[in-house]
Amino acid sequence: MKKTTLALAIAVASLTATAANAAYEDNTFYVGGKLGWSELYSLDQNKVRAFSRDVKISTTDKSNVAGGAFLGFQANPYLAFELGYDWLGSAKYKRSYHNAGKTYDVGHSKVSAQGVSLTGKLSYPLSFISDDLDVYGRAGAMITIAKWKNGGYVKESYGKGGTKTDVSPVYALGLDYRFAEDFSTRLEYQYVNHIHTKTDASPDAGTLSLGITYRLGSPAVEAPVVVKTSERVYDLNADVLFAYAKADLKEKGREELDRLLQDLIKLSPTQTAIVVIGHTDRIGSENYNQKLSEQRAQSVMKYLVSKGVPSEIISARGVGKSQPVTGSECNGKRGATLKACLAPDRRVQIEVKATNLQQVRETTH
Numbered sequence: 001m002k003k004t005t006l007a008l009a010i011a012v013a014s015l016t017a018t019a020a021n022a023a024y025e026d027n028t029f030y031v032g033g034k035l036g037w038s039e040l041y042s043l044d045q046n047k048v049r050a051f052s053r054d055v056k057i058s059t060t061d062k063s064n065v066a067g068g069a070f071l072g073f074q075a076n077p078y079l080a081f082e083l084g085y086d087w088l089g090s091a092k093y094k095r096s097y098h099n100a101g102k103t104y105d106v107g108h109s110k111v112s113a114q115g116v117s118l119t120g121k122l123s124y125p126l127s128f129i130s131d132d133l134d135v136y137g138r139a140g141a142m143i144t145i146a147k148w149k150n151g152g153y154v155k156e157s158y159g160k161g162g163t164k165t166d167v168s169p170v171y172a173l174g175l176d177y178r179f180a181e182d183f184s185t186r187l188e189y190q191y192v193n194h195i196h197t198k199t200d201a202s203p204d205a206g207t208l209s210l211g212i213t214y215r216l217g218s219p220a221v222e223a224p225v226v227v228k229t230s231e232r233v234y235d236l237n238a239d240v241l242f243a244y245a246k247a248d249l250k251e252k253g254r255e256e257l258d259r260l261l262q263d264l265i266k267l268s269p270t271q272t273a274i275v276v277i278g279h280t281d282r283i284g285s286e287n288y289n290q291k292l293s294e295q296r297a298q299s300v301m302k303y304l305v306s307k308g309v310p311s312e313i314i315s316a317r318g319v320g321k322s323q324p325v326t327g328s329e330c331n332g333k334r335g336a337t338l339k340a341c342l343a344p345d346r347r348v349q350i351e352v353k354a355t356n357l358q359q360v361r362e363t364t365h
Contacts, residue, residue, distance in 0.1 A: 024074045024077050024080075024215065024244060024245070025074065025244075025283060025335075025339060026074065026075065026076050026077075026283065026284055027073075027074070027075070028073075028074050028215065028216060028335065029071065029072065029073055029074070029215075029216045030071075030072045030074065030080075030213050030214060030215040030216060031069075031070070031071050031072070031213070031214055031216070032069065032070050032072070032186075032211050032212055032213035032214065033067070033068070033069045033070075033211060033212060034067060034068050034069075034070075034186070034188070034209040034210065034211030034212075035065070035066075035067040035209060035210060035211070036065075036066055036067065036207055036208050036209025036210060037064070037065065037066060037207070037208050037209075038064060038065070038066030038087075038088055038089035038205055038206065038207040038208075039089070039205075039206050039207075040088075040089060040090070040091040040111070040113070040195075040203040040204070040205055041203060041204040041205070041206060064089045064090060065089070066086065066087055066088055066089045066207045066209065067086075067087055067209070068084055068085050068086035068087060068209075069084065069085050070082045070083065070084035070085070070211075071083045071084075072121070072213075074215075076284075076288075077123075077244070077245040078122060078123050078124070079120070079121070079122060079123075080120075080121040080123070081118070081119070081120055081121065082117075082118070082119050082120075082121055082138065083116070083117070083118055084116070084117045084118075084119070085114070085115075085116050085117075086114060086115050086116075086117065086142070086190070086192075086207070087114050088112075088113040088114055088115060088144075088192060088195070088205040088207065089112070089113065089205065089207070090110060090111060090112035090113070091110070091111055091112075091203065092109070092110045109148065109149065109150050110148070110149045111146060111147065111148050111149075111197055111203065112146070112147050113144055113145065113146045113147075113192075113195045113203070113205060114144070114145050115142040115143055115144040115145060115168070115170075115192065115195075116142065116143050117140055117141065117142035117143070117170050118140050118141060119138040119139055119140030119141075119170060119172070120138065120139060120140060121136055121137070121138045122136060122137055122138075123135070123136040123176065124136070125245075125246065127246060127248050130177070131242075131243035131246050131248055131250055132177055132178040132179070132184075132243055133175065133176070133177050133178075134175070134176045134177075135173075135174075135175055135176075136173075136174055136175075136176055136186075137171075137172065137173050137174075138170075138171065138172040138173075138174075138190075139169075139170070139171050139172075140169075140170055141167050141168070141169060141170065142167070142168050142169075142170040142192055143165065143166075143167055144165070144166055144167070144168050144192065144195045144196070145163060145164075145165050146163070146164045146165075146166075146195050146196065146197040147162075147163050147164075148162055148163075148164075148197050164196050164197050166195075166196040168192050168193055168194050168195055168196070169192075169193045169194075170190065170191070170192045170193070171190070171191050171193075172188050172189065172190040172191070173188070173189055174186050174187055174188030174189065175187050175188075176213075178243075182214055182215050183212065183213065183214055183215070184212070184213045184215070185210065185211065185212050185213070186210070186211045186212075186213060187209075187210055187211075188208075188209055188210075188211065189206065189207070189208050189209075190205075190206070190207045190209070191204065191205070191206050191207075192204060192205040192206075192207075216335075233349060233350070233351050233352075234349065234350040234351075234352070235347050235348075235349055236347060236348050236349075236350070237343065237344075237346070237347060238279075238296075238346040238347055238348060239343060239346060240252055240253060240256065241253035241256070241348070242296065245292070247292065247295035247296045247298075247299050248299060249299060249300075249303060254303075273313055273314075273352075273353045274304070274309065274313055274314040274315075274350065274351065274352050274353075275314075275315050275316070275317070275350070275351040275353070276297045276300045276301045276304070276314070276315070276316040276317075276348065276349075276350055277297060277316075277317055277318070277319060277348065277349040277350075277351065278292075278293035278294060278295075278296040278297035278300075278316075278317075278318040278319070278348055279293060279318075279319055279320075279321075279323060279324075279345060279346065279347045279348065279349065280292055280293050280320055280321045280345070280346060281321060281324070281339075281342035281343075281345040281346050282321045282324060282342065282345065283338070283339070283342065284321075286320060286321065289320040289321045290318060290319075290320035290321075291318075292318070292320075293318030293319060293320045293321075294316075294317065294318030295318070296318070296348065297316035297317055297318045297348070298316050300316065300348060300350075301314055301315070301316035321345070324342075324345045325344050325345055325347075326341065326342055326344055326345050329341065330342055
């Protein structure tokens with residue numbers, strides 16, 4: 001097989017690799033829930049009032065089940081805001097009095113905490129591991145509600161307890177993995193600092209949880225690859241080739257390119273010039289879409305070169321959202337309906353130009 005035949009075949013095989021979409025569509029919402037394990041820290045027994053120096057305080061059952069729910073707003077692919085509710089767990093205190101070598105139980109206390117938080121969430125893609133994996137951090141404030149209950153002689157001396165509402169800082173670090181178009185799962189560690197109670201103690205709450213998120217407005221079904229040819233121009237649908245807001249080919253995209261390569265290996269041009277052009281839809285800013293289209297066009301070109309296309313005959317450029325094909329037919333649509341309507345705009349064009357079209361023929365060997 002001629003070198004130019006291999007170059008063109010592999011070049012066009014890489015066509016499938018460059019389409020633009022957004023990882024998480026701007027200005028959309030998501031909901032989720034989480035369940036895990038919590039522990040209350042910094043419950044210093046010296047800060048908890050006792051009857052006398054002879055009364056010893058021991059902490060028991062300060063680790064237990066925790067959970068919560070959250071509502072999020074996705075401002076852009078990297079920034080979101082979350083309103084959440086958390087049950088932060090509880091801890092028990094046992095008080096004992098030592099006298100003449102004997103120990104007497106003089107009562108017990110229990111503190112529990114819950115809260116409502118508002119946090120900002122920054123995400124960063126870990127594409128070197130998986131196109132669907134992000135690391136993220138959250139920070140903000142939580143309105144905490146701490147309850148303190150006393151029993152036994154403690155209740156008689158200090159009352160039955162009380163409730164304290166205050167504001168505490170909250171931080172979290174986690175991993176988010178998208179396993180379906182609408183669903184992702186997250187592993188997170190959250191820390192709430194200084195939960196104020198009616199007593200002198202101000203515990204911290206650390207929670208390790210596993211959660212699930214459902215994104216509203218995401219397309220339910222991945223669009224199939226559509227390949228059209230007009231002389232030497234190939235148009236490919238982008239949605240199957242890239243993860244949202246990513247410029248790296250998915251495994252499925254490479255497989256589609258490899259299948260396309262088998263069909264194009266019959267072409268044997270004597271001279272070619274190959275141009276890869278990335279297009280996006282109109283969702284998002286002009287600068288964001290221009291950069292994304294350029295990155296994806298470059299990704300396709302590099303893949304083609306890695307498959308044997310001579311670097312001197314191929315180039316790449318992005319045109320962002322400047323050349324839509326849907327016109328005004330999507331006006332008035334929003335959310336998932338708009339995204340599905342704009343699918344034809346998200347494409348990659350591969351222009352294969354021969355010096356003379358008559359030189360492009362089907363080979364029998």
